Amino acid sequence: METSNGTVLWQSFEHPSDTFLPGMRLTLDKKTGKNQLFTSWKSPSDPSEGNYSLGMDPSGSGQIFIWEGGLLKWRSGQWDGKTFIGTVMRSLNLYGFSLTDDVNIGMMYFTFTPANSSLLRFNLQYDGVENTSMLVPETKAWKSVWVQPVNECEIYGHCGINGICSMVGDSPTCSCLQGFEPKSGEEWSNGNWSSGCKRTTPFSCEMMNRTSSSNSSSGSQGKKDGFVRMGGLKLPDFSEWASVVRDPSGCESYCMSNCSCKAYVYNANLGCLVWSRELIDIYQFPSTGNGNDLFIKLADLDLGGSSNTWITIVIVSVIGLASLILVIYLWWKFNAKIKECWKKEVKQWDLFSSLQFSPEGRSEISGVVEQEGEEGKGVQLPLYTVEFIANVTDNFDESNKLGEGGFGIVYKGVLPGDELVAIKRLSRSSGQGLEQFKNEVLLIAKLQHRNLVRLLGCCIEGEEKMLIYEYMPNKSLDAFLFDPSKQAVLDWSKRFEIIKGIARGLLYLHRDSRLRIVHRDLKASNILLDQEMNPKISDFGMAKIFGGDQNEANTNRLVGTYGYMSPEYAMEGLFSVKSDVYSFGVLILEIVTGRRNNSFYHLENSPNIIGYVWPLWNEGRVMELIDQNIQSTCSAHQVLRCIHIGLLCVQDRVSERPDMSAVVLMLESGSAILQTPKQPTFVTERGPTETGAFSVNDLTVSIMSAR
Structure with missing residues (x-):
């Protein structure tokens, strides 16, 4: 398009879409950084703008890049004046490219002129593949002659930093460069190479800089560090x-004298290239004769040489080991009492192979093993004696009492090494006996999650049964939530994090743990708080294991705390993971309001917290629900969302309650759309003989109830 006086206003070659033709320019304005990009189609039949683009390296290195969105997917390697050294080019297009760097106008651009009369086109496909095709005169059809990237190893940074990719058959394989090791051995062994590799031994100049303020001479560095040559490579990105x-030789000396230099290569057309950044996007070409030699700088130890440094390390290690052995011997000798105590009191215990119960107790455990199958095997815990537990609790002194629950009394203890623990002692009058004790040991010993309390050991001796847990300095959630003098400590941000932490713990129990577990007694007193007020779910005495494909179970023995029980469990004895979801919904409402579920007896038509919350939420009077201690600091949007989620969790129908994966998503994402809850059915408070279970002062009680 041009004006009447011949001035060109627009031409298609300067505004390309997905195709590059001979005679076109691929340009980069080095002054403004503006890059002329070729953009893929959205799909083979949709010419709208796709997710891939092709253009020159904005830094001016002369490389061609393909981006996927804003992420670099592929690069051609440096331009050496004849070819792109990071890819294998066919002879058909080897001599057609030309790079012009016009310093006067600040423009850099590639052009392509075919070596013969063949008609070529370069097309960026919808899937991000650059496809070079040639028109076959006989058939008048386009034939693909060159594509990039060819395989997964050519995807940018496939093996992370300091990793090298090679193709074995049709599969890419990553390995660390010589002198490097995986940053994460576990991820690396699982085929996740994105974290890359780290250097095993620092350069000698780095070691000297750490121990001396003066710089070492290049000569001393040269004696200790060296280079290893790797051939046939696509050179890493970020060369200088x-x-x-x-x-x-000058290139080698330049890199050796520079402590920040990590590798170098000398190319006849490019000159000396060095790398001061980590090495990334290295590909081992499968055929010989392709690629370049790369010289990687390594410490002498990683080159396989021997040095005084190695001898020094060995000597220091031997002296250190001897000193350590001497210290251990002296400690062992002069602390005979502690040594004998631990030797006698603590041993590894297999729950189902060496448990010393009475004959009656042993038969109960054996029955459980047969019922649970493989789930009960391999549980290993430290086993303590009653005498030892008595010593660490000052003979169960009243001053060490932390609290009391349905299981019995909880004491604080101090193990050797000043490790604080919480010791739960089964009361002989407790309604929770051997089965509940076994349940806690079986479940918690196999569970590992930051929002579940850790079981550290147990004690079984005669009629004494005790569990040793990690110590929670802030005790339980109800100690703060329902105490007017402590409620202000839990501001909204802490409460919101507690809600999310409990949700993540339940998700682990229901879906992500080796065992699929229903807690059945989730309530504020069973949520413990660590030093940073992180929540940890505790008390698994009532929990049940579900099989892999089991979704629901039935019981004629109701356990738990009334008010937290779901309707189907309280009335029919049916329980599932959705029973815990119901309890979690009640817990959310308690955390937001700062009031116990059973504190609404005096309110007309409000037998429980659900009956109190629903009408106010339904009438848009949410702020009246919020604990006064957090009203001035809370996020109204978050509070409203939490109440909304809580009401979804306490729906009457099991199918209308979300599972915990959906709950976590709703809590983590402030934009996820929530369904509208239906009005729950509020049942007037009934006595224990009607419900089959009740709780007094938060002590869980279970009784049999015929149905």
Whole structure:
């Protein structure tokens, strides 16, 4: 398009879509950084703008990049004046490209002129593949002659930093460069190479800089560090041109004298290239004759050489080991009492192979093993004696009493090494006996999650049964939530994090743990708080294991705390993971309001917290629900969302309650759309003989109820 006087206003070659033709320019304005990009189609039949683009490296290195969205997917490697050294180019297009760097106008651009009369086109496909095709005169059809990237190893940074990719058959394989090791051995062994590799031994110059304020001479560095050559490579990204160097030996000396230099290569057309950043996007070409030699700088130890440093390390290690053995011997000798105590009191215990119960107790455990199958095997815990537990609790002194629950009394203890623990002692009059004790040991010993309390050991001796847990300095959630003098400590941000932490713990129990577990007694007193007020779910005495494909179970023995029980469990004895969801919903409402579920007896038509919350939420009077201690600091949007989620969790129908994965998503994402809850059915408070279970002062009680 041009004006009447011949001035060109627009031409298609300067505004490309997905195709590059001979005669076109691929340009980069080095002054403004504006890059002329070729953009893929959205799909083979949709020419709208896709997710891939092709253009020159904005830094001016002369490389061609393909981006996926804003992420670099592929690069051509450096341009050496004849070819792109990071890819294998066919002879058909080897001599057609030309790079012009016009310093006067600040423009850099590639052009392509075919070597013969063949008609070529370069097309960026919808899937991010650059496809070069040639028109076949006989058939008048386009034939693909060159594509990039060819395989997964050519995907940018496939093996992370300091990793190298090679193709074995049709599969990419990553390995660390010599002198490097995986940053994460576990991820690496699982085929996740994105974290890359780290250097095993620092350069000698780095070691000297750490121990001396003066710089070491290059000569001393040269004796200790060296280079290893790797051939046939696609050179890593982020090279720097050492313009003062004129030959290969000068390039090596330049890199050796520079402590920040990690690798170098001398190319006849490019000159000396060095790398001061981590090495990334290295590909081992499968065929010989392709690629370049890369010289990687390593410490002497990683080159396989021997040095005084290695001898020094060995000597220091031997002296250190001898000193450690001496210290251990002296400690063992002069602390005979502690030594004998631990030797006698603590041993590894297999729950189902060496448990010393009475004959009656042993038969109960054996029955459980047969019922649970493989789930009960391999549970290993430290086993303590009653005498030892008595010593660490000052003979169960009243001053060490932390609290009391349905299981019995909980004491604080101090193990050798000043480790604080909480010791739960089964009361002989407790309604929770051997089965509940076994249940806690079986479940918690196998569970590992930051929002579940850790079981550290147990004690079984005669009629004494005790569990040793990690110590929670802030005790339980109800100690803060329902105490007017402590409620202000839990501001809204802490309460919201507690809600999310409990949700993540339940999700682990229901879906992500080795065992699929229903807690059945989730309530504020069973949520413990650590030093940073992080929540940890505790008390698994009532929990049940579900099989892999089991969704629901039935019981004629109701356990738990009334008010937290779901309707189907309280009335029919049916329980599932959705029973815990119901309890979690009640717990959310308690955390927001700062009031116990059973504190609404005096309110007309409000037998429980659900009956109190629903009408106010339904009438848009949410702020009246919020604990006064957090009203001025809370996020109204978050509070409203939490109440909304809580009401969804306490729906009467099991199918209308979300599972915990959906709950976590709703809590983590402030934009997820929530369904509208239906009005729950509020049942007037009934006595224990009607419900089959009740709780007095938060002590869980279970009784049999015929149905």
